Amino acid sequence: MDLGVTAVMLPEIDFDEQIELCVSLGIRRYQYSCWGNHRFDLTPERLLAEGKELSLKLTRAGLVPWGTLPAVRVDDGDETIALHLRGAAEAGAGRMRLDPPLLPLAPFDCRAFLERATSRYEEVARKLARPLGIRLLVETQAGSIASSPGLAWALVGRLDPRDIGVIFDLTSFAREGELAPGLAVSMLKNAIDCVHVGGGRRVIAGSDERGCKRLESQFCSMEESDLHIPSWIAAIQAAGIAPPLIVEDFSPGMSGADKLRRGARLLHSILKDRAEQSVP
Numbered sequence: 001m002d003l004g005v006t007a008v009m010l011p012e013i014d015f016d017e018q019i020e021l022c023v024s025l026g027i028r029r030y031q032y033s034c035w036g037n038h039r040f041d042l043t044p045e046r047l048l049a050e051g052k053e054l055s056l057k058l059t060r061a062g063l064v065p066w067g068t069l070p071a072v073r074v075d076d077g078d079e080t081i082a083l084h085l086r087g088a089a090e091a092g093a094g095r096m097r098l099d100p101p102l103l104p105l106a107p108f109d110c111r112a113f114l115e116r117a118t119s120r121y122e123e124v125a126r127k128l129a130r131p132l133g134i135r136l137l138v139e140t141q142a143g144s145i146a147s148s149p150g151l152a153w154a155l156v157g158r159l160d161p162r163d164i165g166v167i168f169d170l171t172s173f174a175r176e177g178e179l180a181p182g183l184a185v186s187m188l189k190n191a192i193d194c195v196h197v198g199g200g201r202r203v204i205a206g207s208d209e210r211g212c213k214r215l216e217s218q219f220c221s222m223e224e225s226d227l228h229i230p231s232w233i234a235a236i237q238a239a240g241i242a243p244p245l246i247v248e249d250f251s252p253g254m255s256g257a258d259k260l261r262r263g264a265r266l267l268h269s270i271l272k273d274r275a276e277q278s279v280p
Contacts, residue, residue, distance in 0.1 A: 001237070003267055004029025004066055004194065004246040010256040011038040015054065019061045021257055025264040029066035029194070029244040030058055032093060034084065044070060044083050051091030066194060066244060067095035067137060074120045075101045082128050089132040095193060097137045097167060098124065100145045100155060110145075114154055117145065121156070125163035137193055139167035142175040142217070149179070149187035156191055165193035168236075171248065174200030174226040175217040181235035189239045196248040197267065199225030219250040221259075222266050230270050237274060 005027050010018050018040065022030065032054075034044045047054070047068065055065045068091065070084040081098065088096040100117050121136060129136050138146050138156055146152040146166075156164050166188050173179050185192070201224060205216040222229050236243065245267055249259040 001233070001242045001271060002028040002064075002244045003264055004031060004244045005260055006031045006033055006069060006196070006246055006248045007038070007040065007042070008033035008036055008069060009248055009250065009259065010040075011036065012255055013039060013257060015040045015042075015057070019057060019063065021260065022063055023061050025261060026268065027247075027260070027264060028063060029246060030063045031066050031194075031246060032068040032088075032091060033070075034068055034087065035071040044087055047087035048083065048090055051087055051089075051093075055091045055093070065091055065093045066246070067093050067097065069097045071099075073099045073101055074117060074124060078124075078128060081124060085128055085132050085134050088134050094133070095135040095137050095165070096129070097139055099141070100138060103143065103145055113145065118155055118158065121164055122159055125159070130163060135162065135193065136164045137167050138164065139196070140169045140172055140188075142172040147172060147176050149184040153187050153191070161191055164191075166191040167194055167196055167246075168192045168243070169196040169248075170225070170227055170229065170232055171196065171198035171200040171219065171250070175202065178226075181232045182238075185232075185235045185239045189241060192236075192241060192243050194244045194246050195236065197222060197229065197245050197263065198247070198249040199223070199227075199229075199251060201226045219252065221249070221251050222263055229266070230273075233267075233270055234274065 034042050034047050058065055068088045072084050140146050140152045146155050152166050199220040199222045201218055201220050202215045205214050207213050247260055247263040249263050
């Protein structure tokens with residue numbers, strides 16, 4: 001399993017510095033982030049204009065561009081989505097995250113919501129993404145209609161896996177609550193394109209007037225996560241798949257570069273132990 005990084009977690013350093021850091025840490029996959037306040041100011045327009053040149057720098061350094069993560073939703077207009085898709089194609093990234101529609105705040109007709117979203121994904125894939133050779137990705141993100149493995153499968157399960165896959169986001173699983181690794185991996189096995197690896201934990205944030213506890217979620221290191229990361233990697237490998245493990249650590253108090261160093265060190269250690277255990 002190769003290690004990777006999302007550029008969104010490296011806001012302090014520019015593209016060349018990111019590449020140098022990745023090479024030093026044995027990072028092989030790189031995900032472009034076309035949004036946010038970053039020193040490497042990669043706008044969607046810039047990716048479209050410079051994507052080929054940027055990815056050439058990656059490949060010359062031994063990295064593989066592994067998708068783009070723009071801030072765009074499936075119910076945005078065709079022109080908006082097409083801009084991001086063309087950038088991903090120009091960069092040879094092969095895949096692009098496309099978020100589902102925002103969830104309503106009040107209870108709603110979930111079946112109808114899923115039907116509309118699935119139909120729209122199917123339309124975008126057929127009209128816009130497939131002709132460019134881009135696979136759409138849905139992230140199992142906390143607070144979205146795809147926050148759990150079951151909900152993500154309900155959204156993408158009937159679509160062609162060549163058209164649409166899943167970013168298996170472990171940080172969001174920690175924020176959503178306890179999940180059995182074997183069940184979660186089994187549910188989405190055929191759709192998992194890559195795994196976002198970071199840490200999340202739930203902490204007590206006080207009580208209401210009746211004494212009922214309130215919880216909140218915090219980003220943290222992988223070691224401190226409510227999920228036991230080695231068990232999740234073991235479950236993924238036991239399923240016979242080897243998606244890239246993409247570090248995406250938003251815990252506070254450290255630079256992105258230092259968080260990447262910390263995360264890469266842990267993941268290399270886990271994979272080394274797994275490899276040694278598999279030797280007869």
